[in-house]
Amino acid sequence: SNLRNVVMQTGRVNPEPYRRMHPEWRIIDYSTEFYKLIAGAEVVITHFGSTVLEALVYGKPTVVVPNPEWTRAATIEDSKYFVKKVNAVLVSTLKLENILMGIEEAKKKDLPVLPDGAKNLADLIMRLY
Structure with missing residues (x-):
């Protein structure tokens, strides 16, 4: 590769x-x-979880590859919903060519812009006083 x-x-x-x-x-x-x-990183490949959000914070294209052996993890349906929300790419069949295509697809996607959560929370707390 x-x-x-x-x-x-x-x-x-x-x-x-x-x-x-x-x-x-x-x-x-x-x-x-x-x-x-x-x-x-140029691109982040991960399973369903918080690493997807960390990659998003750093503006990194992301490929999500669920592990079918993890029976207590998120389902493929959960992963589909999640990647749609964060504009990541889901590779549901673990093959090298699928991952490589996922990487190229992820690089072409526009990443969502996140609000500054820390500032928003600080502002909310300050309004209480």
Whole structure:
């Protein structure tokens, strides 16, 4: 594939086997500064969850790939609704060519502009006093 500068976070899964498969990728298990990786990304590929919103905050095109093995996670229908709201791309069949097409599609989308939630909340609190 033509993927460059790939960072993959594995979570609780040992990253070593993946590092051996792709030594050119930066593969980590966890980072307390994951937001910096998102901020520096060209595109974010993730499962359904808060990373989608973090990517949106940084203005990053996003591809959502649900994990069919996670039976207690969001359903495909939930994912469809969510990606529509944040103008992300849903790749429901896990194949490399689908992910690559999803990346290209995500790069072409206009990202929604989010209001400044922190300022809005501060203004609301100040109005109470």
